[in-house]
Amino acid sequence: MRFEYSPAPESRSIVTLRESYGLFIGGEFVSGSTAFKTISPATEEVLAEVTQAGPEDVDRAVAAARHAYERVWSVLPGRERGKYLFRIARVIQERARELAVLETLDNGKPIRESRDVDVPLAAAHFFYHAGWADKLGYAGFGPSPKPLGVVGQVIPWNFPLLMLAWKIAPALACGNTVVLKPAETTPLTALLFAQICQQADLPPGVVNIVTGDGATGQALVAHPGIDKVAFTGSTEVGKEIARTCAVSGKRLTLELGGKAANVVFDDAPVDQAVEGIVNGIFFNQGHVCCAGSRLLVQESIADEVLSSLKRRMATLRLGDPLDKNTDVGAINSRAQLDKINELASSGDSEGAERWSAPCPLPDRGFWFPPTVFTGVSQAHRIAREEIFGPVLSVLTFRTPAEAVEKANNTPYGLSAGVWTEKGSLILWLASKLRAGVVWANTFNRFDPASPFGGYKESGFGREGGRHGLEAYLDVLGGGDV
Numbered sequence: 001m002r003f004e005y006s007p008a009p010e011s012r013s014i015v016t017l018r019e020s021y022g023l024f025i026g027g028e029f030v031s032g033s034t035a036f037k038t039i040s041p042a043t044e045e046v047l048a049e050v051t052q053a054g055p056e057d058v059d060r061a062v063a064a065a066r067h068a069y070e071r072v073w074s075v076l077p078g079r080e081r082g083k084y085l086f087r088i089a090r091v092i093q094e095r096a097r098e099l100a101v102l103e104t105l106d107n108g109k110p111i112r113e114s115r116d117v118d119v120p121l122a123a124a125h126f127f128y129h130a131g132w133a134d135k136l137g138y139a140g141f142g143p144s145p146k147p148l149g150v151v152g153q154v155i156p157w158n159f160p161l162l163m164l165a166w167k168i169a170p171a172l173a174c175g176n177t178v179v180l181k182p183a184e185t186t187p188l189t190a191l192l193f194a195q196i197c198q199q200a201d202l203p204p205g206v207v208n209i210v211t212g213d214g215a216t217g218q219a220l221v222a223h224p225g226i227d228k229v230a231f232t233g234s235t236e237v238g239k240e241i242a243r244t245c246a247v248s249g250k251r252l253t254l255e256l257g258g259k260a261a262n263v264v265f266d267d268a269p270v271d272q273a274v275e276g277i278v279n280g281i282f283f284n285q286g287h288v289c290c291a292g293s294r295l296l297v298q299e300s301i302a303d304e305v306l307s308s309l310k311r312r313m314a315t316l317r318l319g320d321p322l323d324k325n326t327d328v329g330a331i332n333s334r335a336q337l338d339k340i341n342e343l344a345s346s347g348d349s350e351g352a353e354r355w356s357a358p359c360p361l362p363d364r365g366f367w368f369p370p371t372v373f374t375g376v377s378q379a380h381r382i383a384r385e386e387i388f389g390p391v392l393s394v395l396t397f398r399t400p401a402e403a404v405e406k407a408n409n410t411p412y413g414l415s416a417g418v419w420t421e422k423g424s425l426i427l428w429l430a431s432k433l434r435a436g437v438v439w440a441n442t443f444n445r446f447d448p449a450s451p452f453g454g455y456k457e458s459g460f461g462r463e464g465g466r467h468g469l470e471a472y473l474d475v476l477g478g479g480d481v
């Protein structure tokens, strides 16, 4: 039976957009010399003008962070820092709807996801790290671990507010101050977060937000006043940042790309696995570093899984991200859409077979239908490169050993999924897979208490949990260089 849906749009009236935004430095918004526009990827409507921070702005922000670090934040007792973090967490909850609508407008992700995943998890990260602020002496890093100083943080556009929370909450809990650069295409929730810092009376300079493009990020990570760099984004830029930091003595953590295997064995409950496959690759339009973008399915059930998967994909609703019925929103930018198209075309030309869900695409904005490629070989680009879009590559295997070999045959190592009812097989596979997180009979589960990070070209260092604190404390950690 097919249900017809009436439109159920979330009102955008809760968001008050300013015409233009300055940089958040030393606790206030300050203007810069040049500006760029941020648009809604679903409609191409201009949302606001945002300041492009130059090297002198980055300099000011780092100086403000240094001042706040030395005079206020590093000398404040942990229990006092914790109170600010609790306050920020509560304001995020109070302003959750506003943050969710703004995130959806600027990023293009469905409101269902920004409302139910991004914003609650961002609040959870602040609550979790607020709890750590006065207990760092019990975290296993010695009786009185010290902060690192001023942290430069550069984040991507796929989870703008959530990545901000992953970065800022542990840094502040450990006594560091930060200068954060959001991605060029999604700066608005970071700027709303700056207002939240003001509302929470956070001391000026503890959090500074500099908007801009890659050049701003480059100026930030290269700045001599930065003690630690934390980056999430592409492997290519991550490598460049590693080179920049290599001889500077700066501490560094990198969370980079992925090409995760989602491995389905023949004893898996097929309907449940299909939900996990859909969630693994179509959540957030596949703009997820740990997306299950390679489906490895046991040959004996491949036909059954694929026909169920296509049936399920045909029910996905693509369109207005503010509609509460929408499953798949807009691609974040024209550049990203071009990249997805280019890689998908390489799948066609290298001989794989493309099938896309039969959903109409809106006339304006950036869209790509949920797509699956079969007949994929390990040599195909779509099996090796991160597409970062709603595109699934399907490969088959016969034995568990073959599954491990194929799953690990990637330069990345961020995540993996396993679907089977045998606990022993799950544990065996988890011990063999070179992936920072292995989900069993589920996918894309996140919790602030659980460390997240990669192997190989997916980066190093962990975010979240006790392990994540290590990256922001002056202790010799496995992830830092």
Ligand code: NDP
Binding pocket: 154, 155, 156, 157, 158, 181, 182, 183, 184, 185, 212, 213, 214, 215, 216, 217, 218, 219, 221, 232, 233, 234, 235, 237, 238, 240, 241, 255, 256, 257, 258, 288, 289, 336, 339, 386, 387, 388
């Ligand atoms: P980038 O890695 O270029 O961007 C991540 C962040 O780094 C952004 O804030 C970006 O600014 C900034 N940046 C860019 N160049 C530099 C630099 N030289 N020094 C310091 N900071 C810099 O990712 P893109 O947005 O360009 O996406 C490209 C590809 O990367 C995607 O197609 C996807 O495959 C992958 N990606 C992976 C992510 C992940 O989490 N694994 C996240 C995002 C992208 P600006 O936004 O202005 O470019």
